[in-house]
Amino acid sequence: MLLAGLAVFGLQALTDRYDRTVLKEQLLAPDARNARTDLSGPLNYLLIGTDRRPGDTNPEQRADTILIVHVPAGLRQAYLVSIPRDLLVAIPAANGYAGGQDKINAAYEHGGGGESGAQLLSATLARLTGLRFDGAALVDFSGIRQVVDLLGGVRMCVDREVRSIHTNRVFSPGCRQMNGAEALDYVRQRYDLPGGDYDRQRHQQQLLRAMLDRAGETRLRTNPVKLDQVIRAVGDSLTVDTNGVALEDLLFALRGLPPDALKGVQVPSYPQVIDEVSYVVLDNGGNGLFDAVRGTRMPDWAQANPRWVVRL
Template sequence: MPVPSAGPDEPADAGDPSSAAHPRAHRRRGRARTVLLIVALVLLVTAALGFVAARVTMSAYDRAVARDVLLDPDARATTPGAAVRGPLNFLLLGSDRRKSNPDMGQRSDTIIIAHITRDLDHAYLLSIPRDLLVEIPAQPDIGFPGAYTKINAAYGYGRSARGGARLVARTLTRLTGVRFDGAAVIDFSGLRSAVTVLGGVRMCVDVRTVSIHTGAVFEKGCRRMNSAQVLDYLRQRDSLPDGDFGRQRHQQQFIKAIAAEARRQSLLVHPIKLDRLIRSVAASLVVDIGAVSLPDLLLALRGIDDRSLTGIRLPAYDDMIDNISYVVAERPRAHDLFDAVRTDTLAAWAAANRSWVNRI
């Protein structure tokens, strides 16, 4: 195994080229803004319910969302303008870039591969651990020589939302063989307003959790959480028995919870509330779906809601290398999982590997 490359600030936050000056601040922001990524996915998954009646609203959303080229050519599955057909794979990234302080750098602690089945009726959410040990390929056009380090470093090495997303996509395609039909990058600013618009969401806490940030105690059981509580809960990693794997599971649980809330409230027959939710997310979102419009994509995904979501944990284990903590993919099970994503056989993989299916 190659020796991992030491990032500029290791071991404080190995592989993160941007957090040396403010490691605590970046850790707080990195964990908080992950939820915005989830809200973006939920809109793609749930807004198609009753879509025809809301096409005008969705068209406005399409115009409001920023577009960019976020996928490296080697990581793109389809040509721009191709019809929306399953199966589909989307790369979803959370960025901690702040408009108010762009000089503080950026990273992506949240990476999710969303796999939509051939029949466009089920979504599998595969969370990629932030500390996964990978080979990040060289990117000569930005002077990056390549590195063997944590995957969350790739976004920062890319130097921008576009460059970072492209480098993450290229890294994942080399690792998994999966090519992507689209990508989205979302930052921190829309979380509170999005959850507030919904009036909170019902979360089911699966393990007693004590916040290391506020001291709040989240007892086991289901309860309604407001935006501040959700934000606090989804930040937690160090206080969980399974660490970042637990944080990933809670993110997936939140995807299902907010999708269920959107369905329960029938948002598409409440255009004012839907408009507020859409605008709270659109300002924080950059997407790449080629020439396909968001309304057309949402129409294609109209068969998916909270009842057709499955959370997947990457088969991997924690390891210490040169006194730095990494997550290492477990062979051959992780590679079998990547094969299942490529061949649209995740249902069979999940049935045979239930211990790696998250309860969401």
């Protein structure tokens, strides 16, 4: 999405630079991949945030962030559907894993991390939601931190005091400019928040919106050195699967997507302790959310379920 926003500064130059830096892998399992490549919409992309570094083969990795980016037909809106990382799901067998019930963020680890881990996670989501994805991306958090710094920081609004369990940093209520380390630290907190992981999901969605806003405000067009740095940082932080679609075609299709059309969506669910383990379970099968995402009814679902929708 950030790449699409930057595309207005020179599509050909952007794609050429990006293609030289980005890692391309088959992140989607065959049964999770959309057979068509029509970019008129609706489109569904899987976004996985991890601490994985390029070339990291350590299998003990879990997906810290799982997002479905749903773009309805017309490509003028986008819904960021956050999947609770503790959601109890059935994970298929793969790569020596026998399959079974577990938290959804464990699918990435059971698959061995990296390309195979993303494939098992996508297969798990396809089984859960009935979705077939038009593409996927693995996002390295350290790369996001670098992008935020190159953009000169982002404006984040803190609605209640948050103390980081990682750095002991205290985020006081109010709006302020955050650098990459601060923003990433803030959006990874969930303990001591009233909504727990639901608040964390909302904060991560807000960071994506803030990055898009900042990219639009920054005069990258007149600073080719900074533009090149941002493009390289974005490319270095991503592993992508475009489902056979040329990157230039994808960016051209998404170029008109405005940041203010983004909406955050949380999956209807609730926490539950099972055998002394904390999980999140679907509320009424997701209350029709996945049916809406599969088809053309997402705007209607969002209007009918305001409790689970946040305008970013």
